[in-house]
Amino acid sequence: GAVVSQHPSWVICKSGTSVKIECRSLDFQATTMFWYRQFPKQSLMLMATSNEGSKATYEQGVEKDKFLINHASLTLSTLTVTSAHPEDSSFYICSAMVSNQPQHFGDGTRLSIL
Amino acid sequence: AQSVTQLGSHVSVSEGALVLLRCNYSSSVPPYLFWYVQYPNQGLQLLLKYTSAATLVKGINGFEAEFKKSETSFHLTKPSAHMSDAAEYFCAVSDNNNDMRFGAGTRLTVKP
Numbered sequence: 001g002a003v004v005s006q007h008p009s010w011v012i013c014k015s016g017t018s019v020k021i022e023c024r025s026l027d028f029q030a031t032t033m034f035w036y037r038q039f040p041k042q043s044l045m046l047m048a049t050s051n052e053g054s055k056a057t058y059e060q061g062v063e064k065d066k067f068l069i070n071h072a073s074l075t076l077s078t079l080t081v082t083s084a085h086p087e088d089s090s091f092y093i094c095s096a097m098v099s100n101q102p103q104h105f106g107d108g109t110r111l112s113i114l
Numbered sequence: 115a116q117s118v119t120q121l122g123s124h125v126s127v128s129e130g131a132l133v134l135l136r137c138n139y140s141s142s143v144p145p146y147l148f149w150y151v152q153y154p155n156q157g158l159q160l161l162l163k164y165t166s167a168a169t170l171v172k173g174i175n176g177f178e179a180e181f182k183k184s185e186t187s188f189h190l191t192k193p194s195a196h197m198s199d200a201a202e203y204f205c206a207v208s209d210n211n212n213d214m215r216f217g218a219g220t221r222l223t224v225k226p
Contacts, residue, residue: 004157034214041221042218043217043218044216046215093157093158102148102160105150105157105159107155
C-alpha cells in the first residue's frame with residue numbers, strides 16, 4: 001500500500017518550454033503533497049507544500065511563478081516548470097501523506113533542459 | 115527550527131561487516147526521526163521511523179536505529195552488510211510528519 005506514482009520519470013526538452021510533472025497517490029487519499037528538488041549528490045530540498053484545494057506554500061527562495069503547483073484532488077498534484085532553462089535541470093521528487101503518517105515518495109522525475 | 119547532520123558523506127564497508135551511518139538531530143520539540151534509502155534514479159524508501167515509542171527502532175532489510183536523547187543521535191546500523199545495501203541513505207527530522215528536513219545524505223559502498 002501507500003504507492004506514489006510520478007510521471008514522467010525522465011524528460012528532456014528545449015530551453016524556454018514548460019514541463020508538467022504529475023504526482024499521484026494510487027491507493028490512498030493524500031491530505032498533503034510535497035515537492036522536492038535534488039541536485040546531484042545532494043540532499044532533498046523542500047520546494048513547496050500543497051493541500052488539496054488550496055494554494056501551495058512555497059519555501060523561501062522558490063519562485064512561485066516559475067514552479068506552478070496545482071493540487072486539484074486528493075490523489076493528484078502537478079508541478080509545472082514554466083519557461084524552463086538549463087539551471088532548472090534537476091531531479092524532482094514528490095511525496096504524499098495522510099495526516100500523522102510518514103510521507104511516501106514517488107520515484108522522481110529527472111528533468112534535463114537543453 | 116529542526117535539522118539533522120549526517121557525519122560522513124561516504125561510508126565504505128566490506129560485505130558482511132557492520133554498517134554504521136551517523137545522524138545527529140537538532141529540534142526544539144520532541145522529534146520524529148526517519149531514515150530513508152535512495153537507489154539511483156529512484157525516490158526515497160522509508161527504512162524506519164522513530165515517533166517517541168521504543169527508542170530502538172527496527173526497520174526493513176535488517177536495519178535498525180537507536181534514539182539517544184542525551185546524545186541527540188539517531189544512528190542507523192545493520193549487523194552484516196549485503197551488496198544490495200549499496201545506496202544513498204538520508205536521515206530526516208520532523209515535528210509532525212509535515213515539515214521534514216533531510217540530512218545531506220551518506221553514500222554507502224559495499225565491497226565484496
